Amino acid sequence: MRITVALCGFLAGAAAALALLLLNPLPRFGQHANFADRDAASIAYRADHSRGFEPTLRDFLGLPGRPARRGALADPALRHLRASLVQLPAAAGGEPGIAVRISVLARQNVLWRGQLGTQDYWALGWPRAGTLIGVGYSNHWFLLRDGLWAAIRREESGLAESYALSARWPGRPGPQLLGVSGAWRGAEAGLRESLEPDSADGDRWVIQLQPPVPPPPAP
Amino acid sequence: MECGLRRIFFGAFLAGLALVALVVGLWPMPEHERVRSLIEVQPDGGRAERFVIRWPEDRLELPAGAGIDEPLRRALAEGTLVLEDPAAGRISGELFRLRDREGSVIGVAARLAASAAGARSAGSEWLLVIPSRGSLAMTQAGSPAGGLRRTGTVVWGTDEFAGLRGRYSESWEGAAEPAGAGSVLLDTVLERSGG
Numbered sequence: 001m002r003i004t005v006a007l008c009g010f011l012a013g014a015a016a017a018l019a020l021l022l023l024n025p026l027p028r029f030g031q032h033a034n035f036a037d038r039d040a041a042s043i044a045y046r047a048d049h050s051r052g053f054e055p056t057l058r059d060f061l062g063l064p065g066r067p068a069r070r071g072a073l074a075d076p077a078l079r080h081l082r083a084s085l086v087q088l089p090a091a092a093g094g095e096p097g098i099a100v101r102i103s104v105l106a107r108q109n110v111l112w113r114g115q116l117g118t119q120d121y122w123a124l125g126w127p128r129a130g131t132l133i134g135v136g137y138s139n140h141w142f143l144l145r146d147g148l149w150a151a152i153r154r155e156e157s158g159l160a161e162s163y164a165l166s167a168r169w170p171g172r173p174g175p176q177l178l179g180v181s182g183a184w185r186g187a188e189a190g191l192r193e194s195l196e197p198d199s200a201d202g203d204r205w206v207i208q209l210q211p212p213v214p215p216p217p218a219p
Numbered sequence: 220m221e222c223g224l225r226r227i228f229f230g231a232f233l234a235g236l237a238l239v240a241l242v243v244g245l246w247p248m249p250e251h252e253r254v255r256s257l258i259e260v261q262p263d264g265g266r267a268e269r270f271v272i273r274w275p276e277d278r279l280e281l282p283a284g285a286g287i288d289e290p291l292r293r294a295l296a297e298g299t300l301v302l303e304d305p306a307a308g309r310i311s312g313e314l315f316r317l318r319d320r321e322g323s324v325i326g327v328a329a330r331l332a333a334s335a336a337g338a339r340s341a342g343s344e345w346l347l348v349i350p351s352r353g354s355l356a357m358t359q360a361g362s363p364a365g366g367l368r369r370t371g372t373v374v375w376g377t378d379e380f381a382g383l384r385g386r387y388s389e390s391w392e393g394a395a396e397p398a399g400a401g402s403v404l405l406d407t408v409l410e411r412s413g414g
Contacts, residue, residue: 013235062249127308
């Protein structure tokens with residue numbers, strides 16, 4: 001009888017601690033709100049051309065059971081890296097462009113603070129508008145948490161329509177982009193990213209650029 | 220008896236709470252594998268470092284996804300994406316593995332090259348990401364197409380490279396023909412920026 005009561009008490013305590021962790025309010029303070037639509041250009045893309053680590057709980061926490069990496073990203077130094085080439089539809093600058101996104105597991109991740117994220121290195125380019133390069137931090141905490149809840153409750157779809165991922169870089173300002181060529185040269189820009197999981201055509205990523213158009217070329 | 224069971228329950232409750240808190244607080248998060256940095260300190264206090272990309276083996280093959288046409292699928296297999304518009308111009312993006320001068324893989328390099336329609340030359344930017352150390356962004360103004368050695372500026376760095384600026388040169392070592400094997404050499408010389 002005592003053992004049963006002790007076991008029930010222990011499991012209740014563990015469940016309470018897990019619930020406190022999942023309801024952790026700290027991550028909310030670090031999330032960036034999206035830019036107002038009037039101040040930014042929104043560019044939606046699908047991350048089909050990506051490879052590397054997957055933004056899942058297993059990869060973020062280093063849990064066993066991850067499939068062995070093969071090919072170009074099999075090297076130990078690239079174990080926690082994901083690389084993407086993205087086609088940008090015409091939005092900022094009024095012309096289509098290309099973006100390269102390299103995400104690495106953030107060294108600042110702390111589980112009890114609800115920080116499970118990636119440092120995202122961006123290079124965005126347009127033929128006439130030029131190139132932006134920058135870095136930001138994406139916190140996947142809420143997406144992973146909701147996915148875990150859905151899995152526990154055995155729901156097929158327990159995710160929200162959209163998740164704002166951009167967050168304050170723990171200990172650093174950001175995100176920030178620097179214009180390095182063309183009309184963007186010398187200018188600064190902000191970037192916000194969100195994910196719309198399971199949209200009609202699969203996961204859809206949306207980035208917002210502020211300002212929405214490149215500055216005029218220097219005289 | 221009841222009082223005793225209640226005490227047992229609350230004691231076990233606190234133990235469960237404490238154990239989970241301990242596990243969460245001490246969970247070892249994954250770390251990036253670090254390769255020893257091969258930096259040469261210059262007489263003037265700057266630091267020189269060579270990065271290498273082996274061609275073609277270091278190209279990153281990317282998945283094409285469904286409904287992708289064959290030319291794009293082939294390009295992605297070589298880690299390249301190209302957009303070409305007669306009115307706007309041309310832009311290409313490429314991804315490679317990045318090595319140190321001894322050939323150890325340390326990160327990933329991305330190259331964007333853009334030229335506006337009618338422009339005589341193309342500028343390009345390099346973004347080097349070394350997960351255990353940080354990143355470098357480098358840019359070069361338009362240079363004559365086909366040049367085997369180009370120079371440019373290191374404009375930005377993060378983490379270990381934060382606050383460092385300098386210059387770099389890009390050169391080719393290897394077969395003379397365009398499709399031959401060889402290495403792209405990125406030689407950087409960095410200094411702490413003033414102010």
